[in-house]
Amino acid sequence: MDILAIKKGLFNTKSPEIKESNPIIGLQGKGGLTYTQWGFQKAGELGGSLAGLQACLHIVYLDIKKKIIEDDSKQNELKQPHRIKIEHLKGENEKINGLISNDTSKLTHEENKIETLKEELSNIKKHPESVTSDPAVKASFIIGIVILVFLTVYLFIFYSSATYSAFFKEFALNNIGVASSIFDPNAIGRALTDGVAELALILTIPFVFLGLGYLINKFQEQKGFGKVMKVGMLILITFMFDSILAYGITEKIYNITKENSFENIPAYKLNMAFSDIHFWTIIFAGFIVYIIWGFVFDFVMDSYAKLDKVRVAMEHIKTKIADSKLECKKIKQEIQISKDTASANNSEIEKEKRIIDGIIVPISDIKLEIMNFQAGWLSFLQGIGFTTPTSIEIQESVTAFVRNADSDNRNS
Template identity: 35%
Template sequence: MDTTSIKNLFKLKSIPIETPKEENPKTESDANTESAEESRKRTYHEAGYRDSSRTNGNHSTLSICLDAVYSKFQNEEKEMTEKQQKLKESYVNEQKNRETEIKALTVSLETKEEQLKNKNTEIEDHQNTIETLKSEILDLPRNPEKYNVNATKGASTKFWIGTILLIPISLYLLTFYISTSYSAFFKNFNAKSTIIQSVLDAQAWSKAWNEGLIEGAFVTLIPFVFLGLGFLIHMFNENKIRANYIKLGLLFVVTFIFDSILAYEIESKLYELNKTFDSPPFDLKIAFTKIQFWGIIFAGFIVYIIWGLVFDFVMKEHREKDKIKNEQEIRQKNVLFLLEKINALKKEIEEILGNIGNTKELIIKTRGRIEELQNIIDGVIIPTKDYKLYASEYVQGWVTFIGEKIAVSKSEKQTMIDSCIETYNTNLETVGANTDNQNLVYLSSL
């Protein structure tokens, strides 16, 4: 196999080396005009030819020689400062960008951690406020003045006591006025009935309804007239003005007159039932002398006044109780509002924690990349395509010697060349140069 066929095998352009038989060697001017790259190619080609001549083209020795060639290539590349700077320029720029990114991520991380701290502080403040509000809710009924609430202590207790007293008094008034109104206007007395039985009839309500709709409705509704009058006592007493006092006085007079009418009617029926031929006609003068007359009046009128005063007391205490209750409700609403804010803050904290985790992870990855870039910058970048070019020149020189100088059969010579090519490909695989990626570099830290 001649030199040309061997070079075609590698598919790379090379410059033939000088041999002792070469009749037209390059002149000095030609060498000066030769480029640095071509000179370097020639050097590797000549080194391959020379080393092959020393080992008779042994492919096993070629493997060792290629390792030495690669080490030589590394040292040469290391000495090429400008070329290394140019090769490392993209890595330096990337490192600067990564360092800028680290600074931005660090600032972002600090901001998020400050936000997290503020959110936790805010939650803690809200929780303390909630505890204070709950304490105030419990303490308000006992010490309303402590919280600038114009209400009476123990208003709730007094309210319930007044309400409990109001119920039996109301039932008493219902019973009394149903019975007395029936006795005064509808009942027929007889001599066998006692005074108590004549005034208070246990069956007055049912008897009134049996006698007719009007009678039943009258005795049923008349107690509510007195209860309504008692309610007016409370209403007039709320605003302590002269007009209301006059109205209140007139109200007492009207109620007293109505009770007097009921007592007069009942006492009149009792008098007619027991009078003799010598008895004078019943009139107010006689009525005023009867104990039963005054007993009926005060049994209704006094109790009615008591009911009105108790009702007024209950309403006042309810108003005081409402003041406290309103303050409690305001605080309870504030508690619920703060709880909602705490839940919202917790969701924000979860989101911030997720962002912090992602930022820290990104910082770690970026720092790792910076370290990788620094290793590249500190090391020697080996352009694999360049090495492949010069290694091929070396092998071409090696096999050129085999083709020209080894005196063996053609088939044996081809076998030797094939073994050398296989060794060459193995070396490219080992150093990572046997790839089609033009940007692939091989890093070696020296």
């Protein structure tokens, strides 16, 4: 018995109801063959070749695809998840649009706030009196600084010269005048010649008076009767120190005059100093200027406080502007993220719509029936003991076909 007869015998034995005039394929339960039965049949007709298998696989694929396409109920079932996904994405976009609208309102509020703050900043620059109640505060501060510098230089020269004259200078007849006594241009040079201690004293003594003036200003910032006592004490100390300097200088002037006089002149006494015009000249040249320096220093510090108040107000507004700009940047980033998300959702919605408008062919259904067809094909080959092609070659061929069919189905 030849091979063809064996095949026909096996075919009739395994599936006696199959005839060549039967329909190629019919769904199970619809009066046709199952894919397993048809696989068995076609393997017998085509000798189990791989070329025949590939041809039959295409027929099976197209037949399954056709039935899925024509099954409206199946299509509705397959498209329902995509419709649900579209509704879900639309709902997300509604929420996102609400967030974008809310963030846009916040952004507008912050941008308006920045413009308002910039206007406030400009107004403070143009009208600092709105903060300080003094329209000329800057000019007053500059003028006060200039006066204070010159008064400080004057006091430094006065107290360094007066201290040197009172404690170290040896007077001669040609320099017994008040001016040469308290404004000695060579006081520092002579003190350096006399010794380091003398130089240190006349260089630092002016800062003692400046320090007293600074303390007076700080005590005036305090509240209560105690500040009056403290300020009064400091002024009294300064006056006494100036008096000592004035007394020392006028005594030296008096003594040098006495030593070079042929008359019997009495010794210099304290009551004589109070009636000596030179004594009061030195007092006024030092102490009164010192008092003026204190008032100017108070004025300068007050002007500085007002300017600082302006500066603080401007810095406060600049900080608010910077914070609002950071908030605007943050809001813009959030809006952009929301827009990107909405755009991605819209792209996904369009993709889902294209799927719904098209035909859905689930590869799992196709794969299942192809595996059934393969099972029938292998059943025939195993029944007659065929070794070529092997079951592995058939499996690889079917797997490659399913993979290509899946790729074509995704791209279609």
